[in-house]
Amino acid sequence: MHKKLALSAIVAAFLGLSFQSFAGETPTATNAKENPVAFEDWVSRFKSEAIKAGISQATLDRAFKDLKPVPKVLEYDRKQPEFTRTLWVYLNNGVSEARIKRGRELLVKHASLLDKVYKQYGVQPRFLVAFWGLETNFGDYTGGFPVVDALATLAHDPRRSEFFQGELIHALKILDAGHINQVNMLGSWAGAMGQTQFMPSTFARYAIDGDGDQKVDIWNSLPDVMNSSANYLSQIGWKGDQTWGREVLLPKEFDLENADLNIRKPLSEWQKMGIRRTNRKDLPIVDGMEASVLLPAGYAGPAFLVYDNFRNIMVWNRSILYALTVGHLADRLVGHGPLKTKQPQNDKPLSRSDIQLLQEVLLAQGFDPGEPDGILGSRTRKALKAYQRKNRLPADGYPTASLIDKLKNGTSE
Structure with a gap:
């Protein structure tokens, strides 16, 4: 045992x-x-x-x-x-080729069940299978x-x-x-x-009894698992006619202050600001549909426009990286390609001691990251943004390994 x-x-x-x-x-x-x-x-x-x-x-x-x-x-x-987990570590672990292949096979194998659940709850099969894959590797x-x-x-x-x-x-x-x-x-x-x-x-x-046996068995009954998961997502506001978001291209003059999950604008407004799909085509303009811009790997990483269903994924799990991984895996299951932005060769997680050093430097220079504890939270990111603005750096609130190395050597970028 x-x-x-x-x-x-x-x-x-x-x-x-x-x-x-x-x-x-x-x-x-x-x-x-x-x-x-x-x-x-x-x-x-x-x-x-x-x-x-x-x-x-x-x-x-x-x-x-x-x-x-x-x-x-x-x-x-x-x-x-x-160590903190970077976007790329999260995606590489969560959206492997083996998981994509198996997920596609399970979409076909359980198509009848998933379609029935979709008609009842309005949650697309690819998302249910993506959650299933990330949570327990499809029940393994x-x-x-x-x-x-x-x-x-x-x-x-x-x-x-x-x-x-x-x-x-x-x-x-x-x-x-x-x-x-x-x-x-x-x-x-x-x-x-x-x-x-x-x-x-x-x-x-x-939880829902999906197979009609008067019990709810989310361990062994796939109808119970899928009906329960879809019911949960439906109850928290899932929109079955929308996706989660998409990778986008930002204009060179994009104000990084707009990259914030708390900032929501209509798609038409993001379009006017110069944001485009990764194939450089216009955004899909849907009346009343709002989105936020996210830069989970900093200004040099991929940019995403995320919609209401992204926020629903974050009700399931409050991690932005988890929500992006669910969305990307769901896309890959139905034939979408990998992200257009490639993983940098120098991408590496930061240790708690690295983050604590960053916090101590910020504190010493008059920025308030809170008590230096080695945890990269919203307060530390806010302080880092202020530091970046003062030093005329791209103010994305994202600590890089190169920045940490410079701080260790007593210099800044």
Whole structure:
């Protein structure tokens, strides 16, 4: 069992799987103290609350029999990745030729099911298969942690206790309803479950019995997986007559201040500003349709116009790079080509120490990145933009390896 858990974690990390997609946040470093409440005492209190929430005594007895905290879960919860992941690393891991080939085969194999789901929920098959591929490599790696054990471990831990206690209640209700038994209720370290990694609360709100057997089995029933995923996307506002976005060409005089997910303009306005498709043709002008410009690899990388469905992907997972990867994979599954902008030879991830150095330099020069913690957040990007403007550099808020090298040597670009 331990080998299986380790393998799942390694494969997930390599493939870029988002087992924490619905967990509300990415694992972060913390100095949280140990919970002063013993696990056994916490279990006793939790059971009382679970009874009030309608969980049967029989389910509680089975669920907590011999249950103990899982140290590996807390280890993952505390772990902060040492390196930032670049757009290219994300795309290369998520949109491999092998995944594209298999995804296309599965689109054909399950065409009848996917078309039926599309007609009911308005979510295009290519997107459902793209989510499926990125989350668990089409169901190959759904996680090896017992969900109840993982959630109980995190619920007892003081760092995010309230959130995970709620998730544990939902997980127990799934068991109570007989959708799956506890032995087979496996998932990620954070409790994300099934072939598209629903958290228990997401399951409670959106999961659908797609095969009519009176159970919702997102681990083994593909009709349940696809109906549930499509229902979720439909409920959050997915637009079945629109795509996610596209790579575009920016004019030389483009003001980088406009490259911001919070800035939305009609396609006609972007057209007037000189933005074109990568084949240099005009943008498709759709009345009332707005878009934002993104530069996820800085001004020298690819530029994207992203639409409402891109934002819906970010409801699923709040990472811009994840959303771009879903969109690009969905495009590749139906015959679109790779990005026109090529990966630079010197593309490499930055370490936490690199980002911390950047933050310290920014702070010393009067820019406010917040406490230097080695995490590249919005505050650091904002400070970097201000630094770039002052130094007459392209103000894209994107730290490059060359900039970090210059800072290490006591110079700037």
